[in-house]
Amino acid sequence: xxxxxxxxxxxxxxxxxxxxxxxRPPHGRSLTAPSPCAIxxxxxxxxxxxxxxxxxxxxxxxxxxxxxGEPHIGNVRTVVFNWLFARKMGGQFxxxxxxxxxxxxxxxxIPVIMDGLRWLGLDWxxxxxxxxxxxxxxxxAEQYAVGGxxxxxxxxxxxxxxxxxxxxxVDQGLAYRCNCSAERLDAVRAAxxxxxxAVMYDRHCRDLPPGAVSPAxxxxxxxxxxxxxxxxxxxxxxxxxxxxxxxxxxQILLKSDGFPTYHLAVVVDDHNMAITHIARGDDWISSxxxxxxxxxxxxxxxxxxxxxxxxxxxxxKKLGKRHGATSITEFRRQGYLPEALFNFLALVGWAPGEGxxxxxxxxxxxxxxxxxxxxxxxxxxxxxxxxxxxxGVYIRALSVEELAEHxxxxxxxxxxxxxxxxxxxxxxxxxIAPLVQERLKRLPEVVxxxxxxxxxxxxTADTLITGKMKLDQxxxxxxxxxxxxxxxxxxxxxxxxxxxxxxxxxxxLGYKTRDVFGIIRNATTGQVVSPPLFGTLSxxxxxxxxxxxxxxxxxLQQ
RNA sequence: GGCCCCAUCGUCUAGAGGCCUAGGACGCCGGCCUCUCAAGCCGGAAACAGGGGUUCGAAUCCCCUUGGGGCUACCA
Numbered sequence: 327x328x329x330x331x332x333x334x335x336x337x338x339x340x341x342x343x344x345x346x347x348x349x350r351p352p353h354g355r356s357l358t359a360p361s362p363c364a365i366x367x368x369x370x371x372x373x374x375x376x377x378x379x380x381x382x383x384x385x386x387x388x389x390x391x392x393x394x395g396e397p398h399i400g401n402v403r404t405v406v407f408n409w410l411f412a413r414k415m416g417g418q419f420x421x422x423x424x425x426x427x428x429x430x431x432x433x434x435x436i437p438v439i440m441d442g443l444r445w446l447g448l449d450w451x452x453x454x455x456x457x458x459x460x461x462x463x464x465x466x467a468e469q470y471a472v473g474g475x476x477x478x479x480x481x482x483x484x485x486x487x488x489x490x491x492x493x494x495x496v497d498q499g500l501a502y503r504c505n506c507s508a509e510r511l512d513a514v515r516a517a518x519x520x521x522x523x524a525v526m527y528d529r530h531c532r533d534l535p536p537g538a539v540s541p542a543x544x545x546x547x548x549x550x551x552x553x554x555x556x557x558x559x560x561x562x563x564x565x566x567x568x569x570x571x572x573x574x575x576x577q578i579l580l581k582s583d584g585f586p587t588y589h590l591a592v593v594v595d596d597h598n599m600a601i602t603h604i605a606r607g608d609d610w611i612s613s614x615x616x617x618x619x620x621x622x623x624x625x626x627x628x629x630x631x632x633x634x635x636x637x638x639x640x641x642x643k644k645l646g647k648r649h650g651a652t653s654i655t656e657f658r659r660q661g662y663l664p665e666a667l668f669n670f671l672a673l674v675g676w677a678p679g680e681g682x683x684x685x686x687x688x689x690x691x692x693x694x695x696x697x698x699x700x701x702x703x704x705x706x707x708x709x710x711x712x713x714x715x716x717x718g719v720y721i722r723a724l725s726v727e728e729l730a731e732h733x734x735x736x737x738x739x740x741x742x743x744x745x746x747x748x749x750x751x752x753x754x755x756x757x758i759a760p761l762v763q764e765r766l767k768r769l770p771e772v773v774x775x776x777x778x779x780x781x782x783x784x785x786t787a788d789t790l791i792t793g794k795m796k797l798d799q800x801x802x803x804x805x806x807x808x809x810x811x812x813x814x815x816x817x818x819x820x821x822x823x824x825x826x827x828x829x830x831x832x833x834x835l836g837y838k839t840r841d842v843f844g845i846i847r848n849a850t851t852g853q854v855v856s857p858p859l860f861g862t863l864s865x866x867x868x869x870x871x872x873x874x875x876x877x878x879x880x881x882l883q884q
Numbered sequence: 885g886g887c888c889c890c891a892u893c894g895u896c897u898a899g900a901g902g903c904c905u906a907g908g909a910c911g912c913c914g915g916c917c918u919c920u921c922a923a924g925c926c927g928g929a930a931a932c933a934g935g936g937g938u939u940c941g942a943a944u945c946c947c948c949u950u951g952g953g954g955c956u957a958c959c960a
Contacts, residue, residue: 392960427959508958515957522885525956546958564889573887573956581958588960612888612955633889636953640895644953670896673909677897683908685896702897705953709895712910722923764923775921793920828919843919855921 385417386602389450390592391439393423394430396653399708400637400645401607402446403671407634408605409448410672410696420599421453421472423480424592425462426585433463440470442654446664447689452599454479476599481591488586491594491624492547492579500623501579503539504531504548526575547580549620557615562603562632563701569615577616589613593620596629605632605698608705632698635705637674642707650710661736661769662713665689666720670713672696675706686719714767721766729759733772740773742780754779757865761857775857779866783852785878790848795841802845803882805835809846810875819868821860828860849878 387408391397397405412419421443425431436459443450452474459467462480478484495501511527518525531539532550539545552571559567579590586594596604611633621628639649651657657667669687678687678695687695721729734755737743743751762775791802812831816823832842843859850871856862863871 390960394960424960430959504958511958519885524886526886567888569887575956578958583958585958587958592960607954608889609954610960635890638953642895642952673896675896679898681898681907683898685909704890706897707895709910712896715910718923762922765921832919840919847920853920856919857921859919 383602385412385415386420386600387412387417387605388420388422388596388599388601389443389448390422390424390595392427392430393425393432393435393439394427395432395435396438396442396655398645399652399654399657399671402442402654403637403674404605404607404634405443405448406446406668406671407676407696407698407701410693411603411605411698412451413693414696417602418451419448420474420601421450421479422595422599423454423462424588425480425482426588426591428583428585436462436464437466437470438655442658445658446654446668452476452479458483481586481595484591484595485584485586487594487598488590489580489584492586492590495549495579495623496547498623499550501547501549502532502534503541503545504576504578505539505543505545506530524573529576532576544582546578546582548576548578549616549623551576551616551619557618559611559614559618559631561611562605562630562698563703564611564633567611567614569612571615571619574616574619577620579620589617589620593617593624593626597621597624597626601629603630603632603698605634608633608635632701634701635675635703638705638707640707640709640711645708649708661771662717663720663732663769666717667713668692669720670716674708675702676700677702685716718764718767721769722764724763726756726759726763729763730756732769733759736769736772737776737780739770740777742773742777754865757861758857761861761865765857778851778853778856783850783874785849785852785874785881787882789852790845790878790882792844792848792854795844797837797841797845799882801837803879805837805842805845806849806875806879806882808835809842810872810879813863813868813875814872816868819864821858821864824860824863845878846875850874 389405389408391401409419411417421440423436425433436454450472453472454462454470455473455477456467456471458478458480459471461483464470473479481488492501496503506527510530514528514530515525527548531548551574555571557569557571557574559569561567577589578587580586595601611631614631614633618628637645639645641649645652651660654667658664665688668689669685669692672687672692673685676696677700679700682695724732730752734743734747737755738745738747743755747755758776758779762772765775766772787799791797791799795802797805808831809828812827813824816827828843828846829839832839835842844854846863847856847859848854850863850866866874
């Protein structure tokens with residue numbers, strides 16, 4: 327009886343009775359894709375069919391980062407879910423900046439966050455305008471400005487709305503002013519902890535006579551939470567989650583610096599911006615009843631909640647620095663392709679199901695298949711191994727030109743290619759790209775694979791005769807001299823032109839193929855592992871190859 | 885401490901009471917291919933946390949236990 331439960335909130339105050347909002351259907355078959363002529367199949371759900379009217383409303387979801395640092399990749403995963411949902415439903419994805427924490431405020435992270443979202447392909451339909459961004463001190467604000475009809479989209483520009491909402495609640499007796507000092511609050515909490523009591527505000531100022539705390543003196547405004555009854559969160563993936571109001575704190579709405587707390591600001595903004603669904607991290611669910619109470623006090627209807635489980639590190643513990651990259655910027659710098667990261671993130675905590683056994687999906691395919699109701703209930707662990715594999719798949723799918731364009735900045739970063747890249751160098755770079763394409767999992771790995779193309783090699787006897795080679799120094803030198811003569815006679819210095827004479831040489835010398843090719847590899851690349859030999863020699867060029875082979879032979883003859 | 889959430893191979897997951905001898909993917913192991921390393925192909929090991937119910941029948945529904953996680957700020 328969801329209706330009854332929702333109405334269970336009681337108090338002396340005028341708490342609006344809230345009509346029930348949708349729960350997750352027993353086996354959620356989508357509120358997504360409301361086919362206009364939907365015939366209830368065996369898997370469809372009565373509840374949703376009945377609510378089909380509601381599914382036709384325009385979905386509006388948001389990502390509301392706090393500019394106190396870069397979002398954690400687990401949050402980014404949740405943003406991906408929001409974005410996919412908005413695109414799937416033909417709705418809007420809104421970006422809002424929640425800068426109400428003035429002590430941790432770092433304005434420079436605003437453009438960093440926006441760059442990250444854009445890089446991942448998460449475009450927003452409404453967001454901070456040019457003027458708002460300029461006021462926040464964002465450089466090149468015109469690059470990031472989007473604007474929209476329900477702004478401002480930066481909370482510090484909306485302070486008056488929060489203040490009015492809070493004051494209105496005070497006037498109605500649903501909230502109250504509190505001037506308890508930080509010291510008193512600390513003492514209360516310490517005592518509660520010592521007595522093993524629930525730690526929460528003791529409501530000292532709650533029943534003071536009106537006017538006892540002057541609006542002129544420093545104070546906060548707290549919500550007068552009902553002392554009895556229950557508040558129910560209807561959640562798309564958790565179902566009905568019931569909280570006793572007695573366990574809820576008299577939440578601060580307005581801080582003494584005049585800024586709202588998250589709880590007030592998010593309610594006011596989500597309501598004014600007509601947000602319909604809130605998909606966010608699991609860690610918010612315990613405080614959701616506080617916000618539902620704020621919605622009720624203000625006489626508003628809460629949106630539909632969807633609390634998605636958190637993303638842990640590979641070891642199942644909280645994901646942190648020690649596990650590897652945790653922000654979009656870091657993943658980008660480590661050479662992950664945005665398409666790969668996007669694909670991977672979409673599959674952390676969600677899967678298309680329905681017997682679908684693929685793992686690689688284009689952005690469009692993900693939009694088509696995505697379904698909020700199918701998000702897993704259990705927290706997921708972030709697997710860098712699987713991401714690496716998937717990135718390799720995407721790298722292999724690139725055209726040679728695309729791969730080269732991705733690689734050039736990496737070579738430049740390593741100091742192997744000048745900045746800007748000379749036009750005459752590009753053909754060679756495009757010939758290198760296919761040699762490493764199926765070997766790369768992350769872009770920067772190309773440096774170790776290909777540095778020898780750009781720098782001289784310094785052969786020594788130890789680096790030339792390696793591993794299980796059954797050649798002594800004299801034999802190795804002879805092989806190199808023979809190879810030099812063979813290579814010198816090749817006019818068609820392509821992989822196809824190089825291979826037959828070299829294989830013939832192997833037969834002629836009577837050594838093992840791996841030994842002959844191995845010593846040539848060591849001599850020309852300075853590495854025991856390298857890209858395929860013939861392609862490598864071809865790109866290196868005849869002159870360079872002959873010089874390196876000659877040099878190596880001389881080293882061995884000394 | 886209190887409140888809340890969660891539980892299928894090591895990891896991501898499929899599974900919606902009989903299609904399950906529990907499927908796929910990453911990783912791991914073995915083989916093939918082979919100039920090294922990859923890629924590719926073939927094969928293998930690997931899971932329903934435990935205990936009670938309900939039912940003709942439970943990975944699936946209910947309860948308990950255990951184990952993880954979250955929240956408990958004038959942070960978001």
